[in-house]
Every structure is written in structure tokens, then in C-alpha cells.
Amino acid sequence: MSARAMARVESARALRHPAFLVAVLLYAALWAYEAWSEGWSGQYPVLQDEDRYTQVTLLLPAVGALIGTNLAATRMHRHGAQPLCEVLALPLWRRTLAHLAAAVPPALVAAVLTGARILYAATAPTAVGSPSPVELVTGPVVVLLAGCAGVALARFTPSATAGPFAVLFLGALVLSSALGARGMKWVGPVGVESEFAAPLPAGLMHRPALTHLAYLAAVTGVLVLLALLRSGARPLPARAALVLLVATAVVTGAVQYRPLPDDLAARRADAERHPGDRQRCRVAGQVTFCAFPEFLNRAEDWRRVTDGILGRVPAAERTGPYAVRQRLFLAGGGEGVSATPPLQAWAQDDTRHRTPGAVTVGTGWGTDDIGGGEMLSFAVRFADRVVSGPGREGAPTGSMLCRARAVTVLWLAAQATPETADALRSLDRRSFGGVTLTTLESSQALSVSDPEVRVVLDLLDRPTAEVGDRLKSSWPALTDDRTSTERAARLLGVSAPANAEQASEGTLCAAR
Amino acid sequence: MESEERSAAQQVGLDRVGVRYGRRTALREVSLSLGRGVTGLLGPNGAGKTTLLRTLATASTPDTGTLSVLGLDPLTPTGRQALRRRLGYLPQNPGLPSHFTAYDFIDYVGILKEISDRQARRTEARRVLAEVGLTADRGRRIRKLSGGMRQRVGLAAAIVGDPELLILDEPTVGLDPEQRLRFRELIAGLGEGRTVLLSTHQTEDVAALCHKVVVLDHGTVRFQGTPAELALLARGRVWSSGERAPGALAAWRTGVGTFRNIGVPPTGASLVEPTIEDGYLLLLDGDGDGDRNGDGDGDRTPADAA
Structure with a gap:
């Protein structure tokens, strides 16, 4: 019950955190600029491509969530309040659980932004195609992953500089994917496609969206368990689950690189x-x-x-x-x-x-x-x-x-x-x-x-x-x-x- | 029956507790027994006071010895968890999240003290803030509060949930005289019906507040008894003179122009009534190693003093 109360408080603080608010405002500003510069009639959205375009811009709220949850989880340490708080009754692992739960509301905000964005594109009179629900869910899951990464990082190092370094790492992964670095396309949070590629009918696309989502979910799970284990959660079941999730992340991570299937090539x-x-x-x-x-x-x-x-x-x-x-x-x-x-x-x-x-x-x-x-x-x-x-x-x-x-x-x-x-x-x-x-x-x-x-x-x-x-x-x-x-x-x-x-x-x- | 009564009276018991930090011994076979009321913990810097308080507050674990706090064994996970629900701890110079308001921080501490009901937590936060005199300032951010107010926020955090055992590590450091008086009032009130262990350098605080005093030096207990008994250690060892006495262990000119000397008085010296400060100084400085009994453990009892 106390962990739930703490999660409520931390959730509210996560949504009000300047890093997250600035990120969401930037997201909104970018979107507004895009809409204003192209105009309604200048847009010819293909929804099976628009769905994944929502992911890249959500990296902004993801960065905000990572910084916000990391600072929240290191708050007492950074302010020197750790000696006072460490002997309070709520066990550390349950506090960590509350911090992890606080990563959910930013992900829900990301889901709302995604929904609004795809709705905006879909209601354009020039829209064609249909979005993939899996691609649409991926962006909010990336935000959730980033929030959990912030908490996990805090449990390994309470330094406030760890968050910005993690953001740089995240940026490097996305850049590697965008630049087409060998074997890097699906390692990061978002598999970036060539912006010069023409749209395809949905049935002819080859994006391992579901496998990538499973990969992101497994990585998120790994981060959650690492944070909990580091905080003194019951080790045996948690360790078993960690092994399972690491294996899942590795397998789904590898399966993402499956070559073009023969039947799809034939089609x-x-x-x-x-x-x-x-x-x-x-x-x-x-x-x-x-x-x-x-x-x-x-x-x-x-x-x-x-x-x-x-x-x-x-x-x-x-x-x-x-x-x-x-x-x-x-x-x-x-x-x-x-x-x-x-x-x-x-x-x-x-x-x-x-x-x-x-x-x-x-x-x-x-x-x-x-x-x-x-x-x-x-x-x-x-x-x-x-x-x-x-x-x-x-x-x-x-x-x-x-x-x-x-x-x-x-x-x-x-x-x-x-x-x-x-x-x-x-x-x-x-x-x-x-x-x-x-x-x-x-x-x-x-x-x-x-x-x-x-x-x-x-x-x-x-x-x-x-x-x-x-x-x-x-x-x-x-x-x-x-x-x-x-x-x-x-x-x-x-x-x-x-x-x-x-x-x-x-x-x-x-x-x- | 007598044993049960003693156990009920004893809220904190340490038996030959030892703590080491690498090669340095912070506590050496400390044995103590504390009951309800305010106990003062005196000692010079590095005496082991904070280590002792952190050990009792479950923030650190002793290397040797056994503890019993409120009838619980803090060395076991369940005992430690149960004890944390019943104690309040104000560390020395606690940092506070400066962007929180006083109320928000106390509310947050309430959560960490497992007061999950929101209404109960709000009521408790208002109560403790009122108790430390911060009702009017509860909505101000901590960074905008004065040092004394922040100290009171820390104390409010310690007393959230009405703990049975309150451990305060130098709570009056950095406070002006008026703030110190307010703190004394507060702590005196808190000591009614619960066990308060107060570490301080201020012997006046001990004299004003404590029914018992423990003197710690070099990780060992040098004295435990009442403040009067600590003062009694210096009976016949404090005298007044017109000049600084050459053989005095400590001497200083008082406000009225005479010298107050501590040590072995010369024949015919004008003896004065000792204070606990005299007893404390004599205890620590009187014989170099502080072991006036020569029994090796350096622990002075009221009987020794008498």
C-alpha cells in the first residue's frame, strides 16, 4: 500500500518534472512546426509509414522520462537526505518499485501523443493506408523503457551525471540505426528506415515490428529486475526471471535480423x-x-x-x-x-x-x-x-x-x-x-x-x-x-x- | 518478575558491541542499557557517537556483540524491519530535498514510514509540523527556510509516526541560542513517554534535558549515569582563585574576573560547586587516557564518582 502511495506521488512528480515537460513541449513545438510548414493540403500521409514516424519524435519524451526518473530515484542521495531516509520502514526494493511504476504515466502521455498524431494524420483528407497497432505501441514502450532505465541507472550509480550519459548512449544507438551501421538497426529503441524509400503496401513491408516490441519489452523487464535486485528484492525468483528475460531479449534481438522471407520476396x-x-x-x-x-x-x-x-x-x-x-x-x-x-x-x-x-x-x-x-x-x-x-x-x-x-x-x-x-x-x-x-x-x-x-x-x-x-x-x-x-x-x-x-x-x- | 520489570524498563541494550571501519575501531565492546526518557550522549569528535547512533538506528551493522532495541534484534532482517517502523532518526546535518515544500517532504517521509492512508498521513504531517512550530511555513520550499527551520523539518521527519525510540545526532548544531532553547523545549516534550537518545557537544543541553548521560571516548563508554553524577566526578576538583593555578588541568577567567580551575586543588583552595561540564572535562582530560580507575575499561560509574 505504501509503495502504491509512493508511486502516486512519484508519478505526479514525474509528469511535472521539468525535463519531461520541456521534452513534451519540444515535441509539441516540432509537431506544430511540421504541420504549419507543410499545411494540411501539403501532407500526403501514408499511415503504414506514419505509424513508425511517431516513434522517432517520441524519443524526446523518452529522454525527458529517463532524466526525470533518474533524478527522482537519486533525489535523496543527491540532497544528502539518504542518512535520514535509509532507515525509514519502506524497504528499498519497494521504493524502487514505486519509482519504476512512476515511469508508466509518461509512457501513457506518450501513448496519448501517439494517438493524437496518428489521428491527425489519418483524418487528413489525403491520408491513405492503415497504421500498425504494434508500431504505434512501440513509441510509448520506448518511453517506458527509458523511464525504467533511469531508475535502474540510479540503483547502480546515484550520480546526477549518469542520466545525461545514458541519453548520449541512447542517441548513439538511434544514430547508428539511422546511419545504417551494420547490425545496429534494431539494437536501439527505434529501427530507422531510409527516408528516401517509397512507401509500400502494408502486406509487402518487412519490419519486424512485433519482434522488436517483444525485444523492447524484454529489455524493459531486464532493467526492472536489475533495479529491483540491486535494491534487495527477493533474489531467487527475481534472478530466475532475469535470466529468462535476458534470454528473451537476446533471442528476440537476433530474430529481428531475420532476412526477407521467401514468400514475401515472391509476393x-x-x-x-x-x-x-x-x-x-x-x-x-x-x-x-x-x-x-x-x-x-x-x-x-x-x-x-x-x-x-x-x-x-x-x-x-x-x-x-x-x-x-x-x-x-x-x-x-x-x-x-x-x-x-x-x-x-x-x-x-x-x-x-x-x-x-x-x-x-x-x-x-x-x-x-x-x-x-x-x-x-x-x-x-x-x-x-x-x-x-x-x-x-x-x-x-x-x-x-x-x-x-x-x-x-x-x-x-x-x-x-x-x-x-x-x-x-x-x-x-x-x-x-x-x-x-x-x-x-x-x-x-x-x-x-x-x-x-x-x-x-x-x-x-x-x-x-x-x-x-x-x-x-x-x-x-x-x-x-x-x-x-x-x-x-x-x-x-x-x-x-x-x-x-x-x-x-x-x-x-x-x-x- | 524483577527480570520482566527490568526488561520493560530497558528500551535499548547493547552488549559488547564493536564496530570497525577497516583498521580503525569506531566502537570497542560497548555495553549500555537505556530506559525511557532523554539520554544524552557526550563525547569529543571521533569518539564514536555517530557510529553508535547509526548502529542503533539500523543504518549500520556492528561487527561484534548483540543489541536489543525495543525488544527487537536489529541484526535480523525481520527485527530490523520491525524496529524501523518504531524509531525516528535525525542524523547529523541531514540534507533535505530543497525543492520540496516542508509539508511535501514530511508527507513523503510519512509514505516511507508506511503510513499509506492519505488522510492519516496528511493529519500526521500537520501534527508534526505544528509540533516543531512550522505550521505557518509548511508551504515554503525547504531551500527558502532558515537553518533552524530546516533543522526543525528534520526533527519533524524524525517524529513522524510517533516513534517509541528517537535518535537525534547533534540536533542543536548551528542553531542560535533562541533556536536551541526552542529545541530543548521540543525534545523535553518528546522525551515524555518515549526513549530519546541525544548526541551533543553541548553539556548545557544535557544538563537541561537529560535524565541520563553517557560519555563516549575513543569508542568506549567512559561514563554512564545521571548528569548530577557526572558533575559529582568533579566534586572537590574545581576551585576559584585570583590567578591561574599552575597545576590545573584546565583554567579560565570567568565573567567576574576570577579563575575557575579544574584539577587537584591546592590546600586551602576555595572549592566551588562543579557542573557536568567540569565532570566531563575532568573525565576526558584528567588523566590522559581517561581511565581514572586504572581498571582498563575506562567506564566510570556513579559509584566510582561517589
């Missing part, structure tokens, strides 16, 4: 080569959008882009139907199947599912600097498909767009939405000598030279309707890649850079 190969077999399609106007089921809501975002492009094309030239198909290419992710995109298999897959020449779109979406090529790349690829006209489905594609055609395709793509226009400006700022738009992690790239980009950027500063009218009135000339950039610019009401024609000389333009 990935199939999804990569024959995505149509696993997808559902939605028809909107002239365009059929096909996606893995959990990504199908993304079709609304794709449609904003395709509508923005088709709206600027003369009615007679909208020779649909058009198709958009979501595809995976895992070679860049290190666990892929093919070294190059299986273009032939994709063409066959499209034919089989009656979507010949479907424009590829990846599983990522957005305009940010990291994943941001996605929206503009798709827009360029779709605009290129529209400009190409009928009968070009399945034709081999080059990697360079040239002259008037490049101007037309890039302008159509960029003006499609405000985000695509911003994305082009942003990409131009970060590029030199033109821009390259990648789809599926560089597996298919389209480049545009600098003079054409300059013309398009000038056009974006002019009224869209005016440029659109000029485009419609000169459509045949502006979609012909024999038309020079200078003439295209003149037809559209702007002037081209002086070296416009030289830039295209010697380049291999996309075959049309």
Missing part, C-alpha cells in the same frame, strides 16, 4: 512485375486510375493533376481514354527484385488489364524537397502521354524532352496545380543546367534543358488562361519537337534565352 516480385493483379481501378472522366487498394484514395490527388492538364488541351486532342497505374520498383530499396524496371512485364500487365500505355505513378506523393519529385514527375509523364497522342502506347520512351515539345509538356505539367508549379520552381532552384524528373526512384527519368525550363518559368508568371489559349491555338506546332524553343516561346507570348537552340544540339530527344 514483392509479383507485385512489382504484375501490379494489375493486386490493384483496383477507379474511372474518373477519361482517366482510369489503378492502385493498390489501400492507396486507391490517392486517385483523387492524381485526378487533380490530370484534370489540370487535360483542361488545357484542345478538346479534339484529348484522345483518351487514358490510364494511370501505380507501380513499385524496389531495386533502389536494397530488397528489390529487378535491377532495372521490368518495362516489358509492365506493358504486358497493362494490356492484360486493358489499360495499355498506363502512365506510371509511384506510391509516394508530394512536393517536398525529399520526396517531392513525385507530383511533378507524374504530371510531366502524364502531360507527355497526352501530348504524344494516340497510337504511342507502349512505345519506347527516351529520357530527354526537347524544344517546343519540352516547353509544352513541362508547362502543362507545372500549371496543373499550384503545388506542381511550386515544385518546378523549387526543383529549378536545386538544379543546374535543366531539370530531371524521376519516377520510381530514378528508374524512369525525363530531363528538360535549361532554356526550355526558363521559358516555362516565364510562362508560369503569366496568366494561365492566356497561355492556355495560345497553346490551344498553336497546338500542332507546339507539340512538334521539330519546332524550335525560340519559336515556341514566341507563339506562347514570351521570349526564349539566346542560347536556346544550342542547348538542344547533340542531345538525344525522347523518340516520338
Whole structure:
């Protein structure tokens, strides 16, 4: 009963501890900044990825919990009150138990933060996918582990500097995981994935989330028992449990590194080569959008882009139907199947599912600097498909767009939405000598030279309707890649850079 | 029947207790018997007072000998645990968590003393803070309290749960005269009906408070008896003179201009009534090794004094 009373008091103090409060405020500030800088419409959350993103930021409250519980457990020693308190009736091991119990409320706060964060992401109109409960529980468990580590540390050394050193150690583990240090990914509290990896359908993911959770739980148990044993708890049962938990931690720690299972590799190969077999399609106007089921809501975002492009094309030239198909290419992710995109298999897959020449779109979406090529790349690829006209489905594609055609395709793509226009400006700022738009992690790239980009950027500063009218009135000339950039610019009401024609000389333009 | 009465009267009993810190002997075969009331523990620095108090308070374990405290054996885990529920201990210069308020700290100590009922604990915290005169300051953080107030917080912590045995290690150190008087009042009140063991350098405190006094030196008991009996040790050994007596063990000019001398008085010396301080000084300094009996154990009894 007294231990419970002490746990109540220590819990309240743990929640009010400056270290924990500062950590939670930092967490909230980071979240607010993220939400403010991206804006609601700038976020395209994939919930099976968002779930694990909640873990990294929870390391802040975890650090706060570690420092807080460590200082609480060393409080009497640090203040010289140990001689007074050591002879009080409540046994040390029960005091330790109370301190350990006080690590639970910060973990519950972490659970609330996790819930709020995933709810925020899930209620975004652009959200797709579904979160994993195991991944969501991991963050709060890390906070619990950190709190218990603070208490255990206090039972081995009452120094106030031990906590900050433990935090440094924790940071080193997370950094090792993030940097991909060999064998370190799952040793630390959070298994950090490459931020450049495209999202995957939940069924094709390979994260040992449950095993990692068991590993964290076992490590937490080890810390709890070490703290209790150090405090004079009954040694025999506790020692037996400690041995069991250490063994569990070792086994689960090792199992986390299990390689990609054969059946999952086979499913990935199939999804990569024959995505149509696993997808559902939605028809909107002239365009059929096909996606893995959990990504199908993304079709609304794709449609904003395709509508923005088709709206600027003369009615007679909208020779649909058009198709958009979501595809995976895992070679860049290190666990892929093919070294190059299986273009032939994709063409066959499209034919089989009656979507010949479907424009590829990846599983990522957005305009940010990291994943941001996605929206503009798709827009360029779709605009290129529209400009190409009928009968070009399945034709081999080059990697360079040239002259008037490049101007037309890039302008159509960029003006499609405000985000695509911003994305082009942003990409131009970060590029030199033109821009390259990648789809599926560089597996298919389209480049545009600098003079054409300059013309398009000038056009974006002019009224869209005016440029659109000029485009419609000169459509045949502006979609012909024999038309020079200078003439295209003149037809559209702007002037081209002086070296416009030289830039295209010697380049291999996309075959049309 | 007589044995039972003696056992009831004896609250603390030590039999040939010895404590060593490495090669240094802190307590050497100490045997003591204490009953209810306030017992003063006198001795110079390093005499072993704190070691003795820590041993009785279960903070350290003796290397040799046996103990009986409140009828319990603190050397066994169950005895130690049971004893901790019944004793209060104020160590020398106790540190206190400075960011706690006085009330919060006493409430916390209440938890550590296993008062699990929240209401009972609150009532007890208010009671002990009132007893040490800190009711008005109970909401102030400890770091904002004066030294005397902090000492009183420590005493309040010691008396939480109304312990039967109270062990106070130099509780009046660093207090101004007024605070010391308040402490005496407090301790005198606490000594009614319970056993209080008070370690101090202040012989005035012993004279004012204690019904029994124990003098410890070099880890051995040099005297145990009443304060009057300690003073009696110096009867016929303290005299007043106009000049410092050359053969005196200690001599000092008093406020009235005469010298107070302790030692072997010359013939015709003007003897004065001794105090316990005289007895204490004579006991410790009188014969170098302090063993005035020459019996080797150095333990003076009232009979020796008489």
C-alpha cells in the first residue's frame, strides 16, 4: 500500500518534472512546426509509414522520462537526505518499485501523443493506408523503457551525471540505426528506415515490428529486475526471471535480423512485375486510375493533376481514354527484385488489364524537397502521354524532352496545380543546367534543358488562361519537337534565352 | 518478575558491541542499557557517537556483540524491519530535498514510514509540523527556510509516526541560542513517554534535558549515569582563585574576573560547586587516557564518582 502511495506521488512528480515537460513541449513545438510548414493540403500521409514516424519524435519524451526518473530515484542521495531516509520502514526494493511504476504515466502521455498524431494524420483528407497497432505501441514502450532505465541507472550509480550519459548512449544507438551501421538497426529503441524509400503496401513491408516490441519489452523487464535486485528484492525468483528475460531479449534481438522471407520476396516480385493483379481501378472522366487498394484514395490527388492538364488541351486532342497505374520498383530499396524496371512485364500487365500505355505513378506523393519529385514527375509523364497522342502506347520512351515539345509538356505539367508549379520552381532552384524528373526512384527519368525550363518559368508568371489559349491555338506546332524553343516561346507570348537552340544540339530527344 | 520489570524498563541494550571501519575501531565492546526518557550522549569528535547512533538506528551493522532495541534484534532482517517502523532518526546535518515544500517532504517521509492512508498521513504531517512550530511555513520550499527551520523539518521527519525510540545526532548544531532553547523545549516534550537518545557537544543541553548521560571516548563508554553524577566526578576538583593555578588541568577567567580551575586543588583552595561540564572535562582530560580507575575499561560509574 505504501509503495502504491509512493508511486502516486512519484508519478505526479514525474509528469511535472521539468525535463519531461520541456521534452513534451519540444515535441509539441516540432509537431506544430511540421504541420504549419507543410499545411494540411501539403501532407500526403501514408499511415503504414506514419505509424513508425511517431516513434522517432517520441524519443524526446523518452529522454525527458529517463532524466526525470533518474533524478527522482537519486533525489535523496543527491540532497544528502539518504542518512535520514535509509532507515525509514519502506524497504528499498519497494521504493524502487514505486519509482519504476512512476515511469508508466509518461509512457501513457506518450501513448496519448501517439494517438493524437496518428489521428491527425489519418483524418487528413489525403491520408491513405492503415497504421500498425504494434508500431504505434512501440513509441510509448520506448518511453517506458527509458523511464525504467533511469531508475535502474540510479540503483547502480546515484550520480546526477549518469542520466545525461545514458541519453548520449541512447542517441548513439538511434544514430547508428539511422546511419545504417551494420547490425545496429534494431539494437536501439527505434529501427530507422531510409527516408528516401517509397512507401509500400502494408502486406509487402518487412519490419519486424512485433519482434522488436517483444525485444523492447524484454529489455524493459531486464532493467526492472536489475533495479529491483540491486535494491534487495527477493533474489531467487527475481534472478530466475532475469535470466529468462535476458534470454528473451537476446533471442528476440537476433530474430529481428531475420532476412526477407521467401514468400514475401515472391509476393514483392509479383507485385512489382504484375501490379494489375493486386490493384483496383477507379474511372474518373477519361482517366482510369489503378492502385493498390489501400492507396486507391490517392486517385483523387492524381485526378487533380490530370484534370489540370487535360483542361488545357484542345478538346479534339484529348484522345483518351487514358490510364494511370501505380507501380513499385524496389531495386533502389536494397530488397528489390529487378535491377532495372521490368518495362516489358509492365506493358504486358497493362494490356492484360486493358489499360495499355498506363502512365506510371509511384506510391509516394508530394512536393517536398525529399520526396517531392513525385507530383511533378507524374504530371510531366502524364502531360507527355497526352501530348504524344494516340497510337504511342507502349512505345519506347527516351529520357530527354526537347524544344517546343519540352516547353509544352513541362508547362502543362507545372500549371496543373499550384503545388506542381511550386515544385518546378523549387526543383529549378536545386538544379543546374535543366531539370530531371524521376519516377520510381530514378528508374524512369525525363530531363528538360535549361532554356526550355526558363521559358516555362516565364510562362508560369503569366496568366494561365492566356497561355492556355495560345497553346490551344498553336497546338500542332507546339507539340512538334521539330519546332524550335525560340519559336515556341514566341507563339506562347514570351521570349526564349539566346542560347536556346544550342542547348538542344547533340542531345538525344525522347523518340516520338 | 524483577527480570520482566527490568526488561520493560530497558528500551535499548547493547552488549559488547564493536564496530570497525577497516583498521580503525569506531566502537570497542560497548555495553549500555537505556530506559525511557532523554539520554544524552557526550563525547569529543571521533569518539564514536555517530557510529553508535547509526548502529542503533539500523543504518549500520556492528561487527561484534548483540543489541536489543525495543525488544527487537536489529541484526535480523525481520527485527530490523520491525524496529524501523518504531524509531525516528535525525542524523547529523541531514540534507533535505530543497525543492520540496516542508509539508511535501514530511508527507513523503510519512509514505516511507508506511503510513499509506492519505488522510492519516496528511493529519500526521500537520501534527508534526505544528509540533516543531512550522505550521505557518509548511508551504515554503525547504531551500527558502532558515537553518533552524530546516533543522526543525528534520526533527519533524524524525517524529513522524510517533516513534517509541528517537535518535537525534547533534540536533542543536548551528542553531542560535533562541533556536536551541526552542529545541530543548521540543525534545523535553518528546522525551515524555518515549526513549530519546541525544548526541551533543553541548553539556548545557544535557544538563537541561537529560535524565541520563553517557560519555563516549575513543569508542568506549567512559561514563554512564545521571548528569548530577557526572558533575559529582568533579566534586572537590574545581576551585576559584585570583590567578591561574599552575597545576590545573584546565583554567579560565570567568565573567567576574576570577579563575575557575579544574584539577587537584591546592590546600586551602576555595572549592566551588562543579557542573557536568567540569565532570566531563575532568573525565576526558584528567588523566590522559581517561581511565581514572586504572581498571582498563575506562567506564566510570556513579559509584566510582561517589
